[in-house]
Amino acid sequence: MTPTSLATPRSRILSGMRPTGKLHLGNYMGALANWVKLQDDYECYFFIADLHALTTDYADPSQIAPNTLEVAFEYLAAGLDPARCTIFVQSHVSQHYQLPLLLGMITPKGWLERVPSYKEMQENLAHKDLTMFGFLGYPVLMASDILLYQAHYVPVGQDQQAHVELTREVARRFNNFYKLDGKEVLPEPDVLLTPSPKLPGTDGRKMSKSYGNTILMIDPEPVVRQKLKTMVTDPARIRRTDPGDPDKCPVGDLHKVFSAPETMAKVYGGCRSAGIGCIECKSWVVNALVQILEPIHARRASLTESRVMEILQDGSRRAGARAEQTMEQVRAAMQLPILTPPLAGAYGVLGNTIRRSTIAESARPPGSDDLESR
Ligand code: TRP
Ligand code: SF4
Numbered sequence: 001m002t003p004t005s006l007a008t009p010r011s012r013i014l015s016g017m018r019p020t021g022k023l024h025l026g027n028y029m030g031a032l033a034n035w036v037k038l039q040d041d042y043e044c045y046f047f048i049a050d051l052h053a054l055t056t057d058y059a060d061p062s063q064i065a066p067n068t069l070e071v072a073f074e075y076l077a078a079g080l081d082p083a084r085c086t087i088f089v090q091s092h093v094s095q096h097y098q099l100p101l102l103l104g105m106i107t108p109k110g111w112l113e114r115v116p117s118y119k120e121m122q123e124n125l126a127h128k129d130l131t132m133f134g135f136l137g138y139p140v141l142m143a144s145d146i147l148l149y150q151a152h153y154v155p156v157g158q159d160q161q162a163h164v165e166l167t168r169e170v171a172r173r174f175n176n177f178y179k180l181d182g183k184e185v186l187p188e189p190d191v192l193l194t195p196s197p198k199l200p201g202t203d204g205r206k207m208s209k210s211y212g213n214t215i216l217m218i219d220p221e222p223v224v225r226q227k228l229k230t231m232v233t234d235p236a237r238i239r240r241t242d243p244g245d246p247d248k249c250p251v252g253d254l255h256k257v258f259s260a261p262e263t264m265a266k267v268y269g270g271c272r273s274a275g276i277g278c279i280e281c282k283s284w285v286v287n288a289l290v291q292i293l294e295p296i297h298a299r300r301a302s303l304t305e306s307r308v309m310e311i312l313q314d315g316s317r318r319a320g321a322r323a324e325q326t327m328e329q330v331r332a333a334m335q336l337p338i339l340t341p342p343l344a345g346a347y348g349v350l351g352n353t354i355r356r357s358t359i360a361e362s363a364r365p366p367g368s369d370d371l372e373s374r
Pocket of ligand 2: 233237244246249250251252267270271272276277278279281282
């Protein structure tokens with residue numbers, strides 16, 4: 001799929017991350033670096049999904065706020081620019097509490113139980129009791145995040161694709177039930193699949209916080225150097241004189257992601273002929289990483305906590321204004337009572353629907369509640 005060729009210049013994009021604390025190179029390459037590129041071509045909303053963290057960390061939420069601030073720092077350090085995109089915290093935008101309730105009314109329970117991550121996460125986090133309504137409803141929360149901005153595209157990795165697919169199904173179901181002036185309210189979003197290169201951690205497995213094998217975005221050069229030193233290599237290269245193969249070496253995989261073609265040529269040639277040692281080879285990876293990390297560290301150092309707070313407040317205000325536009329359409333399509341001043345003037349407090357039921361009520365004996373309208 002080549003969405004840029006299909007999209008109008010300012011299609012809307014939304015994406016977010018859970019506040020997991022310090023981000024690593026996998027987060028950067030798999031998401032942030034891509035978001036940074038998108039902010040010029042799309043109307044972008046990037047948020048920190050702190051309410052999502054509550055679905056698993058409800059019993060001890062103490063880390064959610066500090067982690068949220070940390071992730072905000074790192075969004076900005078990575079190069080998200082509040083002048084070109086909207087950056088916000090999910091829990092700061094009250095519409096994120098509203099739409100999930102309404103979409104929950106029409107989302108079949110079976111759809112949620114069938115989401116692959118549901119069983120998986122319950123098994124992976126067996127030490128936590130995840131038999132909660134909120135955890136089951138997590139995909140509704142995510143669908144709401146996306147649909148609140150009537151987003152056209154959602155840049156995510158493969159692991160989130162099923163959730164966007166469910167979002168499309170929820171939107172379709174909503175549009176089938178409700179229309180506004182004959183028109184559909186919630187567009188079905190498309191995945192903008194993030195090209196995510198295979199990024200190994202220091203132990204050779206996929207880089208992941210839960211494996212403890214990460215290189216962090218904020219790691220200073222000496223720490224990166226130290227982590228590389230202990231990184232596993234092609235097991236065939238036991239002695240310096242043994243030839244190896246970069247295609248069988250996690251360090252080689254890092255080179256493929258970060259190193260220039262000239263370096264790559266030296267790595268392939270030197271490794272296969274045993275002309276270079278792993279220590280030298282690793283030092284070239286460090287050089288490439290430092291080049292990427294340097295501007296990130298510089299931007300991070302230039303940020304103060306109060307500036308970050310200010311950016312988040314401004315972003316949450318902008319996001320809230322956009323989300324409210326959608327909510328107004330959603331409420332109207334679902335025929336919920338709307339405060340409309342002209343009617344309020346004539347009939348007391350509320351508009352259409354309430355007015356109707358108030359009149360009906362006064363014409364009926366008390367206790368004969370009108371259940372048909374529910
Ligand atoms: N579920 C995503 C994750 O775990 C985070 C997320 C929440 C998200 N809401 C979203 C991503 C909306 C894209 C769009 O990483
Ligand atoms: Fe890996 Fe480089 Fe050593 Fe080859 S020389 S085994 S690519 S670290």
